[in-house]
Amino acid sequence: MGDKSKVFTKQEVASHNDSSSAYIILEDKIYDVTKFLSEHPGGEQALLDLAGQDATSSFHDVGHSSDAWKMAEEYVVGQLKTSEEEGVKEKTRSPECCLGQCFLGQWREIVISPTWSNFLIPLGISLLVYFSYKGVKELF
Numbered sequence: 001m002g003d004k005s006k007v008f009t010k011q012e013v014a015s016h017n018d019s020s021s022a023y024i025i026l027e028d029k030i031y032d033v034t035k036f037l038s039e040h041p042g043g044e045q046a047l048l049d050l051a052g053q054d055a056t057s058s059f060h061d062v063g064h065s066s067d068a069w070k071m072a073e074e075y076v077v078g079q080l081k082t083s084e085e086e087g088v089k090e091k092t093r094s095p096e097c098c099l100g101q102c103f104l105g106q107w108r109e110i111v112i113s114p115t116w117s118n119f120l121i122p123l124g125i126s127l128l129v130y131f132s133y134k135g136v137k138e139l140f
Contacts, residue, residue: 006030006078010054013080017052019044023077025054031075 008023008030016023022034024047033051037044042062050058 004076004078007081008078009081014052017048019048022047022051024050024052025080026056026059026072028080028082029076030078030080031072032077033075036075 010025013023013025013030016032019037020034022032022037024031024033033040033047037047040047
Protein backbone atom coordinates (compact mmCIF):
# COMPACT_ATOMS: atom_id res chain seq x y z
CA MET A 1 0.00 0.00 0.00
CA GLY A 2 1.69 3.21 -1.13
CA ASP A 3 5.37 4.10 -1.40
CA LYS A 4 7.06 2.58 1.65
CA SER A 5 10.17 4.70 1.09
CA LYS A 6 8.33 8.03 1.49
CA VAL A 7 9.54 10.08 4.46
CA PHE A 8 7.03 11.92 6.68
CA THR A 9 7.55 14.52 9.38
CA LYS A 10 5.60 14.36 12.64
CA GLN A 11 3.65 17.43 11.49
CA GLU A 12 2.59 15.67 8.27
CA VAL A 13 1.44 12.61 10.20
CA ALA A 14 -0.41 14.80 12.72
CA SER A 15 -2.62 16.15 9.91
CA HIS A 16 -3.95 12.61 9.26
CA ASN A 17 -6.01 12.35 12.43
CA ASP A 18 -9.60 11.52 11.49
CA SER A 19 -11.66 8.74 9.92
CA SER A 20 -11.15 10.09 6.39
CA SER A 21 -7.36 9.75 6.72
CA ALA A 22 -5.85 8.06 9.78
CA TYR A 23 -2.07 7.62 10.05
CA ILE A 24 -0.21 6.28 13.07
CA ILE A 25 3.48 5.92 13.89
CA LEU A 26 4.80 2.55 15.09
CA GLU A 27 8.54 2.30 15.70
CA ASP A 28 9.35 5.07 13.20
CA LYS A 29 7.20 3.59 10.43
CA ILE A 30 4.09 5.37 9.19
CA TYR A 31 0.91 3.31 8.81
CA ASP A 32 -2.23 4.41 6.95
CA VAL A 33 -4.90 2.60 8.97
CA THR A 34 -7.87 4.35 7.35
CA LYS A 35 -9.14 1.20 5.61
CA PHE A 36 -8.50 -0.89 8.74
CA LEU A 37 -10.60 1.28 11.10
CA SER A 38 -13.80 -0.73 10.68
CA GLU A 39 -11.93 -4.06 10.91
CA HIS A 40 -9.90 -3.32 14.05
CA PRO A 41 -10.80 -5.86 16.78
CA GLY A 42 -10.51 -3.18 19.47
CA GLY A 43 -12.91 -0.90 17.64
CA GLU A 44 -12.53 2.09 15.38
CA GLN A 45 -12.19 4.53 18.27
CA ALA A 46 -9.05 2.83 19.60
CA LEU A 47 -7.22 3.77 16.40
CA LEU A 48 -8.83 7.20 16.02
CA ASP A 49 -7.68 8.17 19.52
CA LEU A 50 -4.08 7.66 18.35
CA ALA A 51 -4.46 8.88 14.75
CA GLY A 52 -1.78 11.39 13.81
CA GLN A 53 0.42 10.34 16.75
CA ASP A 54 3.11 7.88 17.78
CA ALA A 55 1.19 4.79 18.90
CA THR A 56 4.23 2.59 19.63
CA SER A 57 3.87 2.42 23.41
CA SER A 58 0.10 1.90 23.22
CA PHE A 59 0.58 -0.86 20.66
CA HIS A 60 3.07 -2.62 22.95
CA ASP A 61 0.95 -2.03 26.08
CA VAL A 62 -2.00 -3.85 24.54
CA GLY A 63 0.24 -6.82 23.80
CA HIS A 64 -0.47 -7.34 20.12
CA SER A 65 0.52 -10.71 18.67
CA SER A 66 3.16 -11.32 16.02
CA ASP A 67 0.26 -11.82 13.60
CA ALA A 68 -0.87 -8.26 14.31
CA TRP A 69 2.63 -7.00 13.46
CA LYS A 70 2.59 -8.97 10.20
CA MET A 71 -0.86 -7.65 9.34
CA ALA A 72 0.25 -4.09 10.08
CA GLU A 73 2.99 -4.33 7.44
CA GLU A 74 0.26 -4.17 4.76
CA TYR A 75 -0.51 -0.61 5.86
CA VAL A 76 3.02 0.87 5.88
CA VAL A 77 3.19 4.02 3.75
CA GLY A 78 6.58 5.39 4.77
CA GLN A 79 9.16 6.22 7.41
CA LEU A 80 9.31 8.92 10.07
CA LYS A 81 11.83 11.68 9.43
CA THR A 82 14.09 12.29 12.41
CA SER A 83 15.49 15.81 12.34
CA GLU A 84 18.79 16.89 13.85
CA GLU A 85 16.91 19.28 16.19
CA GLU A 86 15.18 16.30 17.78
CA GLY A 87 18.53 14.71 18.44
CA VAL A 88 19.51 11.15 17.90
CA LYS A 89 16.65 8.90 18.74
CA GLU A 90 17.47 6.17 21.24
CA LYS A 91 16.82 2.58 20.29
CA THR A 92 14.34 0.52 22.28
CA ARG A 93 17.12 -1.71 23.57
CA SER A 94 20.51 -0.24 24.31
CA PRO A 95 23.67 -2.08 23.20
CA GLU A 96 24.76 -2.24 26.84
CA CYS A 97 21.84 -4.54 27.58
CA CYS A 98 23.41 -7.93 28.01
CA LEU A 99 21.58 -11.16 27.32
CA GLY A 100 20.98 -11.93 31.01
CA GLN A 101 19.41 -8.55 31.78
CA CYS A 102 17.12 -8.68 28.76
CA PHE A 103 16.17 -12.26 29.50
CA LEU A 104 15.32 -11.45 33.14
CA GLY A 105 13.35 -8.39 32.07
CA GLN A 106 11.26 -10.46 29.68
CA TRP A 107 10.56 -13.08 32.35
CA ARG A 108 9.63 -10.38 34.85
CA GLU A 109 7.08 -9.00 32.38
CA ILE A 110 5.65 -12.47 31.78
CA VAL A 111 5.34 -13.32 35.48
CA ILE A 112 3.64 -10.06 36.45
CA SER A 113 1.28 -10.10 33.47
CA PRO A 114 -2.39 -10.53 34.44
CA THR A 115 -2.56 -13.96 32.83
CA TRP A 116 0.22 -15.40 34.99
CA SER A 117 -0.90 -13.53 38.11
CA ASN A 118 -4.37 -15.00 37.76
CA PHE A 119 -2.77 -18.44 37.67
CA LEU A 120 0.05 -18.08 40.21
CA ILE A 121 -1.90 -16.49 43.06
CA PRO A 122 -4.54 -19.26 43.29
CA LEU A 123 -1.79 -21.86 42.86
CA GLY A 124 0.19 -20.35 45.75
CA ILE A 125 -2.87 -20.24 47.99
CA SER A 126 -3.74 -23.84 47.07
CA LEU A 127 -0.23 -25.04 47.93
CA LEU A 128 -0.33 -23.15 51.23
CA VAL A 129 -3.67 -24.75 52.16
CA TYR A 130 -2.44 -28.19 51.08
CA PHE A 131 0.75 -28.09 53.14
CA SER A 132 -1.08 -26.57 56.12
CA TYR A 133 -3.65 -29.38 56.00
CA LYS A 134 -0.91 -32.00 55.61
CA GLY A 135 0.95 -30.56 58.62
CA VAL A 136 -2.18 -30.47 60.81
CA LYS A 137 -3.09 -34.02 59.77
CA GLU A 138 0.34 -35.32 60.91
CA LEU A 139 -0.16 -33.76 64.36
CA PHE A 140 -3.30 -35.81 65.00
